[in-house]
Amino acid sequence: MYQSGVVRALTIVRTLPPWLWVGLWLALSPVDAGAGCRPGTSGQTLFEQGVQLFRQGHLEAARDCLEAARTMGLNSLSLSYNLGVVYYRLGRLPAAEQAFRQLLSSPHEALARYNLGLVALARDDHEQARSEFLAVMAARPPAALAQLARERLSELEGTRPVPARGYLSLGVGYDSNIAGLPDTAASRQAGGMTEAVFAGSVDLSPAWRLEGAGWSQFYPGHPQYNGQWLQSGLIRQASSETRQQAWGVVLSQSWFDRRAFESRYGLEGRWRWRRCALVWLDHCQGVADLARVEGGSLYEAYDGYWWRLRAGAESRRDAWRLSLGYEWEGNDRTELESGPERVSVSPWQHRLDLELGYRVSPDWTLGSRVDFRYSRYATTDRWLEDGTPVAERRVDRRRDLTLYAEYDINRSWRARGQWRFSDNRSRIDRYDFQRHVLALTLEVML
Numbered sequence: 001m002y003q004s005g006v007v008r009a010l011t012i013v014r015t016l017p018p019w020l021w022v023g024l025w026l027a028l029s030p031v032d033a034g035a036g037c038r039p040g041t042s043g044q045t046l047f048e049q050g051v052q053l054f055r056q057g058h059l060e061a062a063r064d065c066l067e068a069a070r071t072m073g074l075n076s077l078s079l080s081y082n083l084g085v086v087y088y089r090l091g092r093l094p095a096a097e098q099a100f101r102q103l104l105s106s107p108h109e110a111l112a113r114y115n116l117g118l119v120a121l122a123r124d125d126h127e128q129a130r131s132e133f134l135a136v137m138a139a140r141p142p143a144a145l146a147q148l149a150r151e152r153l154s155e156l157e158g159t160r161p162v163p164a165r166g167y168l169s170l171g172v173g174y175d176s177n178i179a180g181l182p183d184t185a186a187s188r189q190a191g192g193m194t195e196a197v198f199a200g201s202v203d204l205s206p207a208w209r210l211e212g213a214g215w216s217q218f219y220p221g222h223p224q225y226n227g228q229w230l231q232s233g234l235i236r237q238a239s240s241e242t243r244q245q246a247w248g249v250v251l252s253q254s255w256f257d258r259r260a261f262e263s264r265y266g267l268e269g270r271w272r273w274r275r276c277a278l279v280w281l282d283h284c285q286g287v288a289d290l291a292r293v294e295g296g297s298l299y300e301a302y303d304g305y306w307w308r309l310r311a312g313a314e315s316r317r318d319a320w321r322l323s324l325g326y327e328w329e330g331n332d333r334t335e336l337e338s339g340p341e342r343v344s345v346s347p348w349q350h351r352l353d354l355e356l357g358y359r360v361s362p363d364w365t366l367g368s369r370v371d372f373r374y375s376r377y378a379t380t381d382r383w384l385e386d387g388t389p390v391a392e393r394r395v396d397r398r399r400d401l402t403l404y405a406e407y408d409i410n411r412s413w414r415a416r417g418q419w420r421f422s423d424n425r426s427r428i429d430r431y432d433f434q435r436h437v438l439a440l441t442l443e444v445m446l
Helices: 004-015 018-026 043-056 059-071 077-089 093-101 109-122 126-138 143-157
Strands: 164-175 191-203 208-218 227-239 243-256 259-273 283-295 304-317 320-333 336-338 341-343 347-359 364-385 388-408 413-426 433-445
Touching: 043 059, 043 077, 059 077, 077 093, 077 109, 093 109, 093 347, 109 126, 109 143, 126 143, 227 259, 243 283, 320 364
Parallel strands: none
Antiparallel strands: 164 191, 164 433, 191 208, 208 227, 227 243, 243 259, 259 283, 283 304, 304 320, 320 347, 336 341, 341 364, 347 364, 364 388, 388 413, 413 433
16 A cells, blocks of 8 residues: 555656666566676676666666675765665565665655655554654655655555554573572572563554563473563553653563462553654653552562653664663562561662664674663661671662674564673672573564
8 A cells, every 4th residue: 555655756756866766766667587786896886787777677686786886885875775775675674774764864864754654654663654754744845755745644544553463582592590580689500491572462442552461481490480471451542743652551460480479550651752852862762650569479578569760762873773771660568577587679770771783784783782770679688697687788780781683584573692691799798690691582573
């Protein structure tokens, strides 16, 4: 349905720079294999071969020529645009998005936004597509491009989003220092593990959505550390030209070693702004949660309340993606007491995180993430050492470093390998630990 937007772009070729005509013509060209990219003496020669192959409909060969031109050092808006178009036609949407984003700081930002909207539609991300087409209108583009954006917005208004979405991840790995729920202390035992994560949503109406998510981790050699978690929510959603927001009721249940660990009943609100106060940030978001917690029959000490506030932002520039966030979490729990001994389970936490990703090729992305968490517990821990009472308030400083590589198999499937190192330093020695986790996962968007 939305492919027509690319075809109708032919009506605006006279209002655009000549180097953009090739990409627009590509949308009408039949795809035909059998052509090749002849070796060229310069990046410009390879680019011109790619242009000709575009016109003939040889998309794979055109891609080879354009990528070779980039390898030879050619770096131009025309190359980025035409690479974006051929990636789009080949269904390589992450690579197409990356190419079009290279035009965002140029005089052709409106055209780049329009194409990013088409990429979002191909992903069935209607909210993001609407945001991009509204950005086209705000840029006061040529009349024909503005008309195309209005048509896409009109189609979005008349079309319900995909009613159901889903995500599934299956992985295997190795944990050097297994930790249970919550993972504030480690076991000093190592072993292999399997992990499964899923998330999904169903639109009940334009305003209401039913969400669900789950996580399960198994240690075949140490089943006493197995953990599971399930969550569901009924969410009301709304959006405007500058903001998306959602709020609703969220329920969750977790298990540790097949025993009920925590039940949570609460409220959640989410906000996402399409423009941030800092111009170099593409969008900002916020989350607020408040929940009543009831511990299982063996975990009554966890009864109480939990709340969280989180703020984050993201920026994409060329092949780079930067995200950063801050989170504040509070707990008011019953606490664990046994005679003269007491263990606080009510941490007040501050967390900072920063992630940087770089798309080294259309299919491969390398990245790293750094987390720092400061935890101060609400009450003083008490215990006996050689019969002598000792009291100390627990304060932890935890650092996590994650390195990962992702390979986009196609528009739905992705393989990911990662290594995470955790280092926790506590005022109470028994909570000190280091931990390495290696994992290989296969992810699919349903």
